[in-house]
Amino acid sequence: MALSLNQSLGGSVLSQYLLELLYASLATLGFSVVFNIHGKKLIPAVLCGTFGWALFLLVHHLTGSRIISIFIASFFIGLYAEAAAKILKEPATLFIVPGIIPLVPGSGMYYTMAASIQGEISETLSLGMETLNTAGAIAVGVAVAVSLRKIVQTLGNKTEA
């Protein structure tokens, strides 16, 4: 029995990545509706999560480091959201919140809990730290992008005045 769609597609790395992109965009779409994003704004929101995950996969493929890939993907999500916010005249949060969903360390949280109920203290601590680091990387990535936008805006205002 075919256990995964990937095996029936030939099982190459590329088809695995393409499938993950599909899952990431569906997850973003689901959460965008749950977060009540209406109408046409759904499209840039879903694209935000998809591009973010694509960049995560790319950087992870190249560097092999989870934290760096998460940071770069979140930085991109921040930039994308600020650009979309500027163009569509909407708050950037509208794209950041659904965009970071695929990166959120839900599995890290679960495995931390699972290790802790089995009484494996050191496993719990290392998984917990990894989960916190991931959350931190997302937040710092987004925050750097947002501050960058503010700096550009301030400089723009100065040259006008």
Add this chain to the structure above:
Amino acid sequence: MEEINRILQASVRAGQILLENGGETSRVQETINRIAKAYKLKDADTFATPTGIMTSLVDQKGNIFSLIRRVSRRSINLEKVSKINSLSYRAENPCLPLEELEEEIERISRIRHYPRILDILFGGLAAGSCSLLFGGTLLDLPASVLIGGLIKSVSLLLSKVKFNDFFINIIGGALAALFALLAVDFNLAVNSDKVIIGSIMLLVPGITIVNGIRDTISGDLVAGISRIVEAFIVAVAIAAGTGMVLKIWHYL
């Protein structure tokens, strides 16, 4: 005098809607101050935390007016955030009549969520695709979609009867674990862990913790720390719910 009180109430109400529906703390402060400035007030200052807003306005004669508003329920409804945001820019120039501003704010506060059935369906879709994304197989998909829909409907129901968030998360986590283990037991899914992870993504405070760290970085220290604590409490509640069920299941 009368008018300043109305401006104060309208602007703080706008801030409250933002805070209740997932707007960042800095946006709340900027929005209230922007609306106040749009109505030619000399000075406006706001201190917002996730649980309350304090605003004071100073008029041209130097009289001080202030208002404190408690915020007790927080969820995410980005449509309201988007509408309040564009309203605050519209108020700025040319200056919107005060009645119109008040009406608009009331109208935005009543914006409905998507129909409940859509919410549940897309909650299921989100849970299913998250469990695939975290390494589940296609055989885990139906179980996680169903459990995701179940968790979404239970949490909608419980928050409607004003159940405490902490208990909603314990119950959600416990239901996710229980049904995932049952599904694996009845051969309806393969990996109970992936099914649980996918379904609890609907409860996981990822957005809260990221916003908390962002607030802290941008200098809203009190707001940031309280959001981080909130996220921590929610995570503990989910872990307690799932953990309890997993532990009991192992003894059976």
